Amino acid sequence: MTDTSQIPLAPRKAEEDVWKYPRPPALQRTPNRLRVIWTTNDGTETVIADTTEGFRVLETTHPPTYYLPPSSIKVPLEKTSRQTFCEWKGKASYHTFNPPSASNPITNRIWSYPKPTGNFTPIKDYLSFYASPGIDKTKAGGNWKCYVDDEEVGVQEGDFYGGWITSNIKGKMKGGPGTWGW
Template identity: 65%
Template sequence: MSTAPLAPRHAIEDVWSYPRPPLLQRTPNLLQVIWTAPDGTQTVLAETDKGYRVCETSHPPTYYLPRDALRVAIDKTGKTSFCEWKGGATYWKVDTPGGAIGNRVWSYEKPTRGFEEIKGYLSFYASDGQGRWKCFVDGEEVGVQEGDFYGGWVTKNITGKMKGGPGTWGW
């Protein structure tokens, strides 16, 4: 059973009200990653209502989906990164209908204390970088957190100036 608190559903949230260190929350929302082919055909790459989100000051939420939400194959890439709160991240290549896309999905295989519940869960950037996959929260297409380092999903209920864009690295 999860010990993480349940996230509010569709409440207006200011990213500056999120804590630091970040907060891990279960989310009741339907999370989807959908691929759209050039002919308009759509394929669900991942879908769940059993995800988590991480909320950190000045960032839109980052969502984590369980592995069983995936409907496509993944393989590790050689890329890694480190989060001072969650630990070492492993990056993945996703086999999409349009070919393999690497390093746009990550997980924490050995997360730090307080984030154990997302061990092995996968987080997708809100876009594959070319607009072929899109992410959704309860059917709402999410916006992309500025920059190419952070992976937050921006929904219409998330407000406030967000880290990631030009001039925000020193925050």
């Protein structure tokens, strides 16, 4: 197990400007409660993940990306064949969630780093969730919502980055049309 005591602790609810985040990215422990909850179309809720032991990655022009420990995952996930590469963290693996009472799985919207590089070794096997499941809730049979403490997060524009936007995160963010060349 990696000693994480030397990794900085994120401030709780301080206003932050994404243009002041570092490049290369930085890893922080977060004191916040992180949750992902699936709600079926009839209103039944299932906790997918719940933790106060997460990390967040900060990178210039991006809202924080949160990583939750494997022990916080309350439902089975299946690894998919999809992989991507991050120049800072290494090779990412992706996962599928089969929602209860749903006919369609949520595929490749959860990722992890089985062998992260450099300063990111503390997030080995931790899971990160896009702020939305990326499929219409009628087709999926429901929707997931992500929370930092009790605040439901907003979705980072585009479908490449997985940052979570809370009310204290400010600044023009990468991901939407016209932002790729920054």
